[in-house]
Structures are given as C-alpha cells and as structure tokens.
Amino acid sequence: MRRPLLTPLFHVVVACVAMLTGPARAAAPLPPVAAFFGTPHFSHVKLSPDGRHVAMAILLPDGSQGIAVRGTEADGKLGALARVDGVDVGISAIDWVNNGRLTYLLKDLRRNADTQRDVFAVDIDGKNLRHLISGDWRFKPDAPIGSTISSRMLPPGYVYVDRINDGSDDILIAKVSWNNVDIASNSSRLHRLNTRTQRIRPAFEGSQPPAVRSWLNDYDAVPRVVTSELKGRCSTWYRKPDDTSWTEIDSAACAEGKAFQPQFFDGSDSLYVEANYKGYDALYRYDLNTLTRDAQPVVETVGFDFQGSPVVDMTSKRLLGLHLTTDANTTVWFNPVLKAEQAKIDALLSGSINTISCAADCLAAPVLLVTRENDRLPTEYALYVRATGKLLGLGSSHPDIKPAQMGQRSFHHYPARDGRKIPVYVTTPADGAAGPRPAVVLVHGGPTVRGSSWEWDDEAAFLASRGYLVIQPEFRGSTGFGSDHTTAGYRQWGGTMQDDLADAAQWAVKQGWADARRIGIMGASYGGYATLMGLIKDPAIFRAGVAWSGVTDLQLLFTSLQSDATEDALDYGMRATIGDPERDAALFRTNSPLRRAAELKQPLLLAHGIDDLRVPIQHASDFYGAVKAHNKQVQLVTYDDEQHTWRKQQTILDFWQRVDTFLDTNLKH
Structure with missing residues (x-):
C-alpha cells in the first residue's frame, strides 16, 4: 500500500509574516543558495469566490509543503488543512471549487511524468479529502489506492482544466487521448467532475473538431472556442452556446502564425483575441455574432507584443481590467472603483509593482489580494481591506532575501x-x-x-x-x-x-x-x-x-x-x-x-x-x-x-x- 501524497495537518506550523519592514544592512552576509532557489515560503495564494477566505501553499519546517486557509478578516487565523508527503512532492496549483471547497494539484517527483499532476479536493475544514486524478502512470483504475480512496480515482489520462463558478462541487477536467507513435496527445475532450462523489459526465453534447489542443470556455463554463493542431496546421473553431456544431474561423500553418489567437470572453458574445497591429500583437474585440474582428485594437502595447490576462467580475461577467507585461508588469483598469483602489494601494506600498487579484465576486468582495514585487524584492502577499483601506500582510515567497543586497x-x-x-x-x-x-x-x-x-x-x-x-x-x-x-x-x-x-x-x-x-x-x-x-x-x-x-x-x-x-x-x-x-x-x-x-x-x-x-x-x-x-x-x-x-x-x-x-x-x- 503506497503512502498518500496529501495527509491531514492538525496544527498550524507557520505564522503569517509582515510585509517588507525595511531595508537590510548591505554589510550582512550574502544570502545562501537556498535563499534564492529554495521552495517558496508562501505561494499559490488565491481568494475564495466570495473573498472571505484565502488559500495558500506554505513551507513547513521539515522542507515539505502544506496547504493552509485563513479568514480575510483582520483577526483571521491561519489554519493548515493538509501537508504533502515529503520534500519530493510539490504543490503546483491551488484553486477554489466553491466557497467551502478547494482543489490542489501536486507534483510527485518520485513517480509522476513531467506533465502529470495528482489532483485532490478538500473542504476548508480539512474534511472530505478526495484524490480525484492520479498522476502516476502505473495507476490502474480498478486497483484501490491508499486506505480510504477507492477506484473512482481517475487515471493520469485526465487533467485538471478550471473551476466552474456555479457554486456546485464540480470542476472542469479534460480526458486526453494519446497516439501510439510518439506518446503525444492526439486530442482532448472536456468533462465535469464532481469533487465529492467523483462522478464524471460530459461538459457538452455533440462532436468536436479533430486534434483539439486547447479549450476556451465562456464564464458559464460552456466550451465556445477550441484550437486544434494537425499536420502542421493550426485552426480555431467556434460554437454557439446552444449549438452542437463547430465553425472554423481561422486556420494557418502553425509556424507562420494564425490571423488571431483567442484570449478570453467578456459577456457572452464578445471574444477578445490577439492579432497583429503594426508588426506587434495587440488585443482586439471579436464579434461572435458576425464573426468579425474590430478594425482597431482595444489595447496596444507600443514596442511589445500584447501579453496579458483579464480581471473579470464573475457575477456580472464583465471585463474590469487587464494585467499587462511590457518591460515590466502593470495593470490597466477600465473600472473606476478598482482604478481608485489601485492608486490607494500604490500610495501604501511605494516603490513596487502592486498587482491586484480579485475574488470571483470582485466588486462585492471585502478584500483584494495584493502581490507586491520589484527588481530587488521577491514576491510578497497582502490583503487590502476595502472597509478600512488598510493592508494585512500574509507573507513573502523568499523572506531570507534582503533587498539592499540585490x-x-x-x-x-x-x-x-x-x-x-x-x-x-x-x-x-x-x-x-x-x-x-x-x-x-x-x-x-x-x-x-x-x-x-x-x-x-x-x-x-x-x-x-x-x-x-x-x-x-x-x-x-x-x-x-x-x-x-x-x-x-x-x-x-x-x-x-x-x-x-x-x-x-x-x-x-x-x-x-x-x-x-x-x-x-x-x-x-x-x-x-x-x-x-x-x-x-x-x-x-x-x-x-x-x-x-x-x-x-x-x-x-x-x-x-x-x-x-x-x-x-x-x-x-x-x-x-x-x-x-x-x-x-x-x-x-x-x-x-x-x-x-x-x-x-x-x-x-x-x-x-x-x-x-x-x-x-x-x-x-x-x-x-x-x-x-x-x-x-x-x-x-x-x-x-x-x-x-x-x-x-x-x-x-x-x-x-x-x-x-x-x-x-x-x-x-
């Protein structure tokens, strides 16, 4: 019987630390190799959909990682949910299923292939742990794994895709099909997986294009756009929410680049795509009713290709802003409330890039998650409390790094x-x-x-x-x-x-x-x-x-x-x-x-x-x-x-x- 990758952790083993308290003396001894390349002390920090809890991966004293949750109120306590099995198992992602349940992706360096992850789910009180997907290629679905988790665990041909944001216990996963020539994926298909019962069902009805490599869903978790790659040709396909057929809307040789790359949705009929503008990629709106792209871009980053991610309020399903990378990271806000809050946070944390992450219910959540960094400061995390305008420090990814020495x-x-x-x-x-x-x-x-x-x-x-x-x-x-x-x-x-x-x-x-x-x-x-x-x-x-x-x-x-x-x-x-x-x-x-x-x-x-x-x-x-x-x-x-x-x-x-x-x-x- 093999040991589980994730086991309950019954007491808190680390405390939250404050944000940067001041420069270190430059004459201090140089940080050792481990200060730069060791496992982060805090990572994968993410707000619950309602913004009332925050989950994170924490470094434990023995060098392994644990998963912890705390309330976002000022006196919130850090409660540890589980710990991974040793230093050769790492946490690669954390996500929320709903306000009371989380998923975790673990990488077991002892037996996982390079691209495979074990997927778990657990309640925020540490109960109802489920091992949803095995990352071990030796796993056979009809064989019991561990002492309490049965053969409903899915084999490593399944991968985690995304949360669904409908309040249910379901997540989106993909079943990957493989060829017998070079052990590469031929295609994938989306499914819904209940993280409590571990029952699986199709995410949509009907057929799909061949050789699907990626999926883009709308904010109702409906698959709307896919990209495929077959014999050196890359194509983009679209389907209406209530349809079962797909329409090819772009195709080109992969090495030459397609006319556009789908990025994200805003509402139900507005797709944002990346396409060339004056020799650089820019962000355009693409009308799914007419299947046409606007003549002018929404966002142009002069001298750089567009590289960004959306900030979306999942309640209204509207675009609030964009996190962008030019020579450095920055944010463009379309929403005036968040623009004003960004200015307040920047005044509190001067000299750094302060990136705001929202809960799913962005505009109504009591807090914002702030990620702070600059060229001499590794990532630090804090909560901005909207009611008071104050910051609550969570922790630093690399606390042994002294900015004055960088x-x-x-x-x-x-x-x-x-x-x-x-x-x-x-x-x-x-x-x-x-x-x-x-x-x-x-x-x-x-x-x-x-x-x-x-x-x-x-x-x-x-x-x-x-x-x-x-x-x-x-x-x-x-x-x-x-x-x-x-x-x-x-x-x-x-x-x-x-x-x-x-x-x-x-x-x-x-x-x-x-x-x-x-x-x-x-x-x-x-x-x-x-x-x-x-x-x-x-x-x-x-x-x-x-x-x-x-x-x-x-x-x-x-x-x-x-x-x-x-x-x-x-x-x-x-x-x-x-x-x-x-x-x-x-x-x-x-x-x-x-x-x-x-x-x-x-x-x-x-x-x-x-x-x-x-x-x-x-x-x-x-x-x-x-x-x-x-x-x-x-x-x-x-x-x-x-x-x-x-x-x-x-x-x-x-x-x-x-x-x-x-x-x-x-x-x-």
Whole structure:
C-alpha cells in the first residue's frame, strides 16, 4: 500500500509574516543558495469566490509543503488543512471549487511524468479529502489506492482544466487521448467532475473538431472556442452556446502564425483575441455574432507584443481590467472603483509593482489580494481591506532575501552587428564597486519564448549577489517584441541568433560595465546550446561557460529515439524554426557544438538530467566524451531521476552551489 501524497495537518506550523519592514544592512552576509532557489515560503495564494477566505501553499519546517486557509478578516487565523508527503512532492496549483471547497494539484517527483499532476479536493475544514486524478502512470483504475480512496480515482489520462463558478462541487477536467507513435496527445475532450462523489459526465453534447489542443470556455463554463493542431496546421473553431456544431474561423500553418489567437470572453458574445497591429500583437474585440474582428485594437502595447490576462467580475461577467507585461508588469483598469483602489494601494506600498487579484465576486468582495514585487524584492502577499483601506500582510515567497543586497535591473536596447535593435535586461550588483566588473551573459531557453521581465529574477539576482553583471539578451527569435523579431531567428541557430549574444557582451564592455577579460556565458536547453556555441565561435569574448540540459547535436534533435518531440514538431515546427536535417545537413554540422568540440578550449561546467526526454542525456555524454580528451577544464555533472526541467530541491541547490564555485574560480581572478 503506497503512502498518500496529501495527509491531514492538525496544527498550524507557520505564522503569517509582515510585509517588507525595511531595508537590510548591505554589510550582512550574502544570502545562501537556498535563499534564492529554495521552495517558496508562501505561494499559490488565491481568494475564495466570495473573498472571505484565502488559500495558500506554505513551507513547513521539515522542507515539505502544506496547504493552509485563513479568514480575510483582520483577526483571521491561519489554519493548515493538509501537508504533502515529503520534500519530493510539490504543490503546483491551488484553486477554489466553491466557497467551502478547494482543489490542489501536486507534483510527485518520485513517480509522476513531467506533465502529470495528482489532483485532490478538500473542504476548508480539512474534511472530505478526495484524490480525484492520479498522476502516476502505473495507476490502474480498478486497483484501490491508499486506505480510504477507492477506484473512482481517475487515471493520469485526465487533467485538471478550471473551476466552474456555479457554486456546485464540480470542476472542469479534460480526458486526453494519446497516439501510439510518439506518446503525444492526439486530442482532448472536456468533462465535469464532481469533487465529492467523483462522478464524471460530459461538459457538452455533440462532436468536436479533430486534434483539439486547447479549450476556451465562456464564464458559464460552456466550451465556445477550441484550437486544434494537425499536420502542421493550426485552426480555431467556434460554437454557439446552444449549438452542437463547430465553425472554423481561422486556420494557418502553425509556424507562420494564425490571423488571431483567442484570449478570453467578456459577456457572452464578445471574444477578445490577439492579432497583429503594426508588426506587434495587440488585443482586439471579436464579434461572435458576425464573426468579425474590430478594425482597431482595444489595447496596444507600443514596442511589445500584447501579453496579458483579464480581471473579470464573475457575477456580472464583465471585463474590469487587464494585467499587462511590457518591460515590466502593470495593470490597466477600465473600472473606476478598482482604478481608485489601485492608486490607494500604490500610495501604501511605494516603490513596487502592486498587482491586484480579485475574488470571483470582485466588486462585492471585502478584500483584494495584493502581490507586491520589484527588481530587488521577491514576491510578497497582502490583503487590502476595502472597509478600512488598510493592508494585512500574509507573507513573502523568499523572506531570507534582503533587498539592499540585490542588484538593480534595467531594460535597454543594443545594436546588433547588422543594425537590429535587441532588447536586453541588465542586472547590476548592489556592491557599489566602480568600473568594469566580471559579467555573465545569461541565455534563456526556448528559444521561441520571452526570456525575462524587470521583476526579481532568481538566477540573475543570485549571480548579481556574487558580484557579476548579468546580461539577459532577448535575442532575435525571442517572442514578445514583434513578429519580425521572432521570425528573424528562424533557422538561425548558431548564426545571427548566436551573434546577438556576442554583441550583447561587447555592448556591455563599451558601456563601461563589463570587464572584457572576465565574461562568461551560461544557459539551459537552447541556452545551453548557445553557451557551447559561444565558447566555440567567440573564444576571445567568452572566458568560461555553464551549460545545463543543453543541445549539442542538431541532427540528434531530429533522430533521437529517446526524445519526446512529437511527429508534428519533427515534421513541421522544428523544420521551420531550426532547419531541415536533410537539406541543411551541412549547416547542421557547422552549427552543432558536438561537431566542433575540438575548438572548445575554455573552462566549462556541463550538467544534465539522466531522464531528460526533451534533450536526451546523449547530447551531454557525447559532447563530454568528445571534448574531455583535449580539455581538462571540462566537468560533467549528471542528476538521477531528473528530466529536462529540474525539480528536486537537492538537485537545484547542488547545481547552483557548483555554479557559484565554478564562476568564482574562472571569472573572478
């Protein structure tokens, strides 16, 4: 009989802490690795639908996590509902079913696949615990699990989708179907699951389009819009609330991008979509009665693609505001009450970005949840009490971080060698040292993602605390800065994408910030690939490197039998963004670190998870074997039971301690 992932917790083991009380003395000892990368002390904070309770994940003294709820009144007490089973089980999400019941998603690092989660539900008094969905691929539905939970638990082919907001005990889940070729999802279908009886029923009647990848429901939990992906083509489909048929409203090659991306609803007939405007994604209203998009956008973020989420009052089902990310996070309010409350909160908490989260009944709830952060301050949580205009502190995600010791982040553009303007974040250490200093170019993975924002970043903050200038380029191929910036990186692995990183380092030298003799490069996944190519292509610029979970052989990305890349990705998406392994074979050889391993002469720290399916361990082992004979300054560290994104605290802390030692040895002197 296996141990349950979630067990009752009968007493409160942590107390709420106040908001930031003042700057720490800069002369204090530097925070240890665990202060940056340890499990957050407070996380996944969420208000109940009526705003009278707040749930959160808390860090317990033994290093495991617990789930706690407190009332939002001034004298509310923190009551712990349950704790997870050990440090290798993490809480990945918390949501409310209704005012008296919650759901939790847990990640069991001992047995869950990378994308799977165990799903539980429990009342706010700790009773009626149900294990709804297993995240263990070995689970068989007809076998009892644990001592009290029977075979009504669903197998890991089901996943949590969303709450329903109708006051019932139901949640939305999806049943994922899988193919037998690459163990990838073919499609999914929505269901309602009762979190008490554990009975399941369809969320809607009728058929659905093929190869559904995502669902967008209206605020009555009715599926209205789906996106599908089949043979490299991405399509959007729509159905009316009382209809059973679907109409295709957009379709295009996935790599080229669709005409618009559905985002959220406002009322029943207004869909908001993301679409191109002057070379950047903007937010438009899409009329579902006429199936037409407005001529002008509702929101344009000049110089940035629209990246945002709605604030909706679930009672009126109306849009109240938008949380946006440009160079930093911000909020635009359409509702005058919330706009005024934002101003009051900002006056109470100056010098930080204060993001308001609403209860489902937003305008009538007694409190607002405030998330506070800036470039030197990790996330802190508080409640704003509307009746008094005062704040109640809940806690900090990383309370051992002292803002006075953190580096300051700034956003710039630098010129690449071909004249393209490249966005970049720079973190300058807080030590007050004058003149050029050792620097690290920190390369994000993806690569077709946005790498960073202005707020506190654990990796950049850690490196800056050790005295390094941290340079984070949003090199071409990154998203968030216009479609041309993204597509300029297609088929440029090792080419102009790589040149952007060298140009970032040289730009920082010209600013007088970086010491040209002491610049390193580091990153994970694509960032690991770029680290190796940087050391090979630009040995005069980069003195040392750290590459983890990194690609070393472009051909192997397409041919590895261990990879989790889907057929669609291999046949369409990767060929468009990376290249064709047959037609571009010569280019792949030139731009694969493995084929040029003999050129790498600098110190290098390699690290890889043994169970990595995204970039299989063969990438690291082959490269290490090719380089170690001529370069004795190369280290390879492998981590058992780790996949592409490392999950275990012992792995993360060990790795960053090694990074600290490696950079100190190779860049400080």
